[in-house]
Amino acid sequence: MIRTTKRKVQRGEDNKRKIAREEGISERTVRRIVKEDMKSKSYKKQEAHFLDEDMMKVRKQRCQTLLRRFQNDSHRSIVFSDEKMFTIEEKFNKQNNRIIARNIEEANQRGRIVKRRAFSKSVMVWAAITSDGKSPLVFVEPGVKVKSQYYREQILDRVLLPWARRHFGRRHWCF
Incomplete structure (x- = not known):
């Protein structure tokens, strides 16, 4: 057996x-x-992007170019930024977030039904980082659409540029 x-x-x-x-x-x-x-473990199958030989060669060349470009530690002066929308509503995974109860009524009383609003309260936050520092957080006013002009004037010109000048001084930096 x-x-x-x-x-x-x-x-x-x-x-x-x-x-x-x-x-x-x-x-x-x-x-x-x-x-x-057998000293083995069961692993889930995982999808991955298909790469043919040509794609692998191109990726290898690009990686080698990046390694050459950043040999002198210039990658330490790159500034990365991102924004994230935070909502106050509870996030849940139907598969993993379960309610243990004897019947449906008891489950409903214990919070089985998670109510959603069409437009829940949220706040957008922007930040930037580099290898040796982080910018101040920018909280975007509710209802404001972040388009190119707003992004340039309110975030890049008012926050990122002054912070980067203070942080890097005379050093070269890249956004």
Whole structure:
């Protein structure tokens, strides 16, 4: 039984339920054989971007170019920025956030129903970082649409540029 289970796993049969059913043993036994006897672990399949040979060559060349470009530690003077919208509503994952109850009424009383608003309260926050510092946070006023003019005038000119001049001094920097 253990030998045939091991053989099936080594051949690439990954469905532990199917192996347990075929061998007439419990799934727990199959899991124990895989973990303890075979010193192995079960991994989920993961999707990844398909790369053909040409794409891999291009990526390798670009990586080598970046390594050459940043040999003198110039990458330490790059400023990265991002913005994030924070909402006050609870985020939940239907699959993982569960309510344990005896019946549906009890589950409803314990918070099974999560109510959503069409336009919940939120705040947008912008920040920038470099290898040795961080900019002040920018809280965008509610209802403001961040378009190019607003971004340039209110964030880059009023916050990033003065901070970068103070932070870097006479050093060269890149945004």
